[in-house]
Amino acid sequence: MDQLIESCRKSNHYPCNLVLPQQAQYDLNNKKVILRNLSSRTFITDESEARVDFWEYRGHSFQHATVTDRQSLREHLNLGNQRPDELPSSRFIFLQAPHSRAKLLVSEDMLLDLLSYFQVMSSIVHALESFGLDAKKDFQHCQFEANNRLQQYEAGLRVPELKRSGHMLELCYSLRSVERSDSIEGRTTWSFKQTCVYHSFDVSTGLTTWIVIKGSDLFKKRIMDTSNASIFPGIKSFTTVSDAFASALAVQLIFGDWTTENWRWFVNDLEKEVQSVTRAVTFKPVTPPAAALSTTSLDPITPVANSTLSERARSWACGQLSRTSTGKTFLDRFNIENPVPRPTTDVLSPTNMQASQVNTSTSHDIRREEESYFETLQRVKALEERASEALLVLKTTTRILKRLQRTYADLSDDEDFPTVIQKDCKRKLKQFNRRLQDMQDVLENEALRVETLSTLLVGRKALLNSILDWRSMRSSNDLAVQATKSSLKMEDMTSHMQDIADRTEKETVSMRIITLVTMFFLPATFISTLMSTDIVKFKENEKVYSSSALKLFLTVALPMTFFTFCAWYIVYWWVNNRERLQRARKHLQEKLQV
Secondary structure, eight states, X not given: OHHHHHHHHTGGGTTTTOSSOSSOHHHHHHHHHHHHHTHHHHEESOGGGOOEEEXXXXXXXXXXXXXXXXXXXXXXXXXXXXXXXXXXXXXXXXXXXSSTTSOEEEEHHHHHHHHHHTTOOTTHHHHHTTSSTXXXXXXXXXXXXXXXXXXXXXXXXXXXXGTBOSOXXXXXXXXXXXXXXXXXXXXXXXEEEEEEEEEEEETTTOOEEEEEEESSSHHHHHHHHXXXXXXXXXXXXOSSHHHHHHHHHHHHXXXXXXXXXXXXXXXXXXXXXXXXXXXXXXXXXXXOTXXXXXXXXXXXXXXXXXXXXXXXXXXXXXTOOXXXXXXXXXXXXXXXXXXXXXXXXXXXXXXXXXXXXXXXXHHHHHHHHHHHHHHHHHHHHHHHHHHHHHHHHHHHHHHHHHHHHHHHHHHTTOTTSOHHHHHHTHHHHHHHHHHHHHHHXXXXXXXXXXXXXXXXXXXXXXXXXXXXXXXXXXXXHHHHHHHHHHHHHHHHHHHHHHHHHHHHHHHHXXXXXXXXXXXXXXXXXXXXXXXXXXXXXXXXXXXSOOHHHHHHHHHHHHHHHHHHHHHHHHHHHHHHHHHHHHHHHHHHHHHHXX
8 A cells, every 4th residue: 555655646757656567667758758748738737627527336336426626536536545345346437528639628637646546557648649639640549458467476566455456457458430520511520539448357356447538428428328227237247256357348348339330321421422522523424625625716817928018007007917819828838738717707806706705615614624523533532541541440440359359368268367257257258259259340341341442432533533634635635736727827927927028128128229319319309499490590591501500500409418418317327326325224224123
């Protein structure tokens, strides 16, 4: 008793304070650190919110008690002041939370007091990692650990005052199953839930202890209802050690039943969702993505071969070049059959505007169709991950049930296990093993269904990928065809634009020559016209040639011609210099901005 009291006094050092641990010291130190790290997210800090339920068999019936703080917990356990006849033969301790992702309704100090008082094996620390805020969804973590302390050198702490002989069987395991969550928009949603069970059974006194950790009060209600029902007398019979052992087997089956009860309906809903998501897409006819866009493409510019510069200017101003009767396109010149049809009406005509709207609507439909394929692929991937998680939970839970079955089956052949219990509970053990085997069969069948469903999802995901690849290939082919047609159009337009440029260059040279000739003769023409008027008159004589008139004409005409060319050059230089300065200023501003 003194060792237990000292261990409880050092409860804040759990699990290093265990009196007779079966783990190395470094392992206990590591688990102590893990437990301290869990404090902020797993346990409440305000003890006014605490609630720890005790369901204890005293006398001839179960009694319910609730403690709400550390002081009331210590008073309830009453360490060192209890008489053996006042101790409960069986004790259930329920640690629960409002939901699976909420903190447990127990403070860290209260939990450490409980674990120290009952000398709970340290493996429970790893099970606690799956509870609390932001707990990891480690579906693969379903642990099982059994300590067989039947031999004398393996016995636990002996406390006769508390009916503890030290010869006991200890189990600590975690289980996972699927449960219905709140319905969303009339649909049933499912989530994977976990529970942790610690059980110790003293083979000498029949003292039974259970610590059940669950994110709800599910097991508390089930165990209380079962122990109060008259149709289950075995769960509340503790007259002998054999009766207590049989009662422990019955409680183990309650946890096992929970692992199997909802899988059938979960897999059914998963199958329905897979069919609803994939059937419409994977079995409907697949249409090419560009098939609906095979309408006549519009050409906004129809180049011409022969037209005057003014006609071209007017056509470009209107946004469209007209085709002349003698003009030939690029396709006509190279005798390419089936040329791309060109419209004969205005691009902005009501007919073409309506066609453009149809093309836009069709493009939106195709885009929505493409998005539906990708959305379906995403949902299939999510369903595949969900099936993988379910398969993992099924396999790990089956493994835990097998370990539990093997543990109790080995007791039948254990020489250190009391013979009286083996004899009295032989039939109960066979029934227990048979029930556990039935549960394993159920889980294995559901795992087989999930595996089949996963195979179906893999196949349909591959089909969706093939459809998307095929549509992508068809889109690439259509784009290649359109690019070829566009390149032919651009080549045709380039050829005609080059023709226009050549003609424009020739006309520009001609206009320069005309301009120079005009500038050369314009001043003289102006002077001769002026001299032919009455403004300037010469005396009439009989001579045909007048040197004075010629001298006057040249005196005025030559300077006028010279000044005309000078003025033209000055204006030309000024305009070019101004443009050069503007370009230099713009270039400098761009450098400064960079």
